[in-house]
Amino acid sequence: QVEHITLNVDGMKCGGCENGIKTALSACDGVAEVTASHKDKTVAVGFDPAKVSLEQIKQTIVAQGFQVS
Ligand code: 9UX
Numbered sequence: 389q390v391e392h393i394t395l396n397v398d399g400m401k402c403g404g405c406e407n408g409i410k411t412a413l414s415a416c417d418g419v420a421e422v423t424a425s426h427k428d429k430t431v432a433v434g435f436d437p438a439k440v441s442l443e444q445i446k447q448t449i450v451a452q453g454f455q456v457s
Contacts, residue, residue, distance in 0.1 A: 390420050390435065393433055394431070395430065396456070396457045398457065399454040399455050400424065400426035400454060403426070406425065409431055409449055410422045412451070413431075413433060413445065416444065417440060418436045418437075419433060419435050420436065422434075
């Protein structure tokens with residue numbers, strides 16, 4: 389099943405940042421959908437918790453240079 393979460397993410401300044409996060413997360417097995425908004429400072433992720441953990445998702449965003457709170 390797919391679980392949906394919205395994370396508060398700091399550091400996105402434009403659509404390029406949004407795309408970087410979307411590309412990185414989409415490459416993770418188990419991630420079904422990603423939307424990112426630098427205006428709202430949010431990243432919404434639909435994922436299968438049997439395949440990928442919330443911690444892995446957070447780490448992937450941090451590895452791109454952003455802060456997850
Ligand atoms: Mo936009 Mo994000 O030029 O680091 S891609 S600000």
